[in-house]
Amino acid sequence: MTRAIDHHPVRLRRSVLSVPADNQRALAKVRDLAADAVIFDLEDAVSPDRKGEARDALVRHLAGNRPQAETIIRVNAAGSDFGEADLAAALAARPDAILLPKVESPADIQRVLDWLSERDAPEELRLWAMIETPRGVVNGPAIAETGRTFGGRLDCFVVGLNDLRKETGVPALPGRNYLVPWLMQILLAARGSGLDVIDAVFNDFRDPEGFDTECRQGRDMGYDGKMLIHPAQIDAANRYFGLEEAAIEEALSIIEAFSLPENAGKGVINLHGRMVERLHLEQAMKIAAKAEIIEKRKARS
Ligand SMILES: CC(C)(COP(=O)(O)OP(=O)(O)OC[C@H]1O[C@@H](n2cnc3c(N)ncnc32)[C@H](O)[C@@H]1OP(=O)(O)O)[C@@H](O)C(=O)NCCC(=O)NCCSC(=O)C[C@H](O)C(=O)O
């Protein structure tokens, strides 16, 4: 039996910029930036003594300055001193998604799903999960599957390598050689349950060459985009995780070929000397859908 795992629509998540919720100057910049998604952070970018202030500032800010980008709020962990107040503020601010940090087990997701359903949270509110601890990596497939099975709210993993390095002792070396196996493990867990997956931040925001190299690596590993910490990283992320003209043209030619009457009902066709199957048609449709979103976004800016 074929299992349908694609439970969410195609979304563009090439550049996912994090903004500390208590940084007014940074908040004021967000609306003019070309990031596909913005994470308003209440967790590690906000010091413990400013959590309440950050929460209030964020709710006020989003009430009057809703970005066009997909809007996500990263809360503190549900079991922490700040978790419940953050969740309540996030619900009030009506983001597209809430990002849960340091998710380690299906129970971490389930607890928040229950909390949201007790409060009649809007059906369209999504959950994202940071995978950034050893237990999170090991339990990745079960976490992804729980989020998919119960209500289907979970639709994206974000990798947190700063925390993972801290927890494991693996240093930050160029090439991320010792981290790549875990990055691929997280990618498999996400894809196995139809989730999007976002590569980790690159801390040296004044090193564009290093950033380019890491974007290329993330893209080649199959990631949908990169979490960012600075506006200077947005354009490169959009470029590396975007679509090349040749890929769009190829996708359109596959869609066109399968729509010809002589190919109706065929599972496999010959397209200019290359075997193309219906699985390629599925891929092509996703590329075409992303290309359409990119075009709309260009027209808007
Ligand atoms: C890293 C920074 C603290 C650097 O800030 P700053 O010194 O202000 O940099 P610049 O002077 O170069 O900034 C130029 C202007 O750009 C604005 N700016 C800077 N960053 C952002 C941003 N993220 N979003 C919007 N605007 C931004 C500055 O305000 C300057 O404008 P102006 O003030 O008008 O002159 C800073 O970039 C920063 O705080 N970045 C985000 C940090 C963050 O969100 N951290 C949490 C995410 S990282 C993570 O999650 C790790 C993960 O959990 C893991 O475990 O790996």
Ligand SMILES: [Mg+2]
């Ligand atoms: Mg972290």
